[in-house]
Amino acid sequence: MRDFNKKLRVVLIDDNANHLRGIKELINIESSYDVVGTTTSANLGINLVKKYHPDIVLMDINMPEKDGLQTIQAIAKLGLSTKVIALSGYDDSDLIYRAMKLGARGYVLKTMASVKLINAIEEVAAGKIYLPSVLTTRFFEYFQTTAIEETKAAEGENLLTSLTSRENEVLELLTEGINYKSIAGKLIISETTVKTHVNNIFQKLQVNDRTNAVLYALSHGFKTSKSAAMTTV
Amino acid sequence: MRDFNKKLRVVLIDDNANHLRGIKELINIESSYDVVGTTTSANLGINLVKKYHPDIVLMDINMPEKDGLQTIQAIAKLGLSTKVIALSGYDDSDLIYRAMKLGARGYVLKTMASVKLINAIEEVAAGKIYLPSVLTTRFFEYFQTTAIEETKAAEGENLLTSLTSRENEVLELLTEGINYKSIAGKLIISETTVKTHVNNIFQKLQVNDRTNAVLYALSHGFKTSKSAAMTTV
């Protein structure tokens, strides 16, 4: 919970100077926040954040130079408690997705009413995520599409299912980039046996060498004992 | 936009029979939706969905047997316009994340007021995503953490940056599982030159063979001309 006795400190980054002034005035009129810095340059913006450690950064993400997304990432990397709200003229799914992925905690359309902007700042400062419901929908649809793309390969026609359990063990070691001798050592079988298994794996996966076997495994959702623990779906 | 002359058709799946009755009554009293089917079994639930093509499925995701997440996925795979709202007793970040990833369009806590459930159904049926603001925050924090984990490897100390542009081209072909001869053919240089490049790549990436070079590249965000077009960050 934020301390309401302290004024929220805000930094504005927008390459359009007129816009910058407009937002600043809006904030001064509609709220009691303290605009500690404004700039039209992404790089200068990052410096302002470093210097003032503001509570909120309002950032236009449609900038030329170093673009808004990179700037979000740069600010996120600073590891401060500063929260970034992305401002954009468009409700582009991909843009929203990437902004949120890189650490933005809000996304506001420039066309939205000014009271909504103040509302967004208030919510984000309180630790919440601010996304208008249209954008939430867009975000999730994009998110699900992406997630489904990822898992699609892991499903469907999958030659990996034809592997025996021993072959799976061997393939797992192959995907770690280990050679025959070491695999033999780890599984406590002879090197020639490993070669037999590997050749059988090649035939089943329809490849001719270990690199392609590994590539096939990785792109078709091959589950290793390690990855199983960290995989989400 | 949905046709308000037609009653929304709903299927309920919850392994707790009492809960099932409770929700059904709630819907009958508070709304005019048509509960076309209820079941305590995930598998039967999938069959109900196949049979009735309901507008909405309310599904408890804390079920034993075939769990709720798998069921969401199974329903999503049917490719119907049926929208799933997940019901859960907990606001577990990971659970919310996975449910949404698998295609849920809403997530409602069982402890929430009944009017909210009706509200959720209404919103989701209208094509929106329904997530209470606390859960939105949880979801995004989990999402960002996951995304950051993924991109972390692609940043930081990265030996890939030391590669020359020609070496990058060669590495790209290596990551496609192509052998020396073909690489030489594609780049129109001799096979021995390719070997020289590959050996230099190995030294720079501190590996001893192509499999490990490929694994290093893939796990450190190596951008191929193809992947650059589809990658999100």
Place this chain on the structure above:
DNA sequence: GATTTTCTAAACCTTTAGATTTAGATAAAT
């Protein structure tokens, strides 16, 4: 009981990959 699958292993051979050295031709940087 017979058959199939899986895991084990060897022998034999061919091909590819990898290590190392040397070196010429440009191009860029100091």
Place this chain on the structure above:
DNA sequence: ATTTATCTAAATCTAAAGGTTTAGAAAATC
């Protein structure tokens, strides 16, 4: 003007990987 980096290429060698066949033992399936 002279290093330095990059791209090119060859020769030579060793080690590793891959292909093929054959085969025994155990377990699962028919």
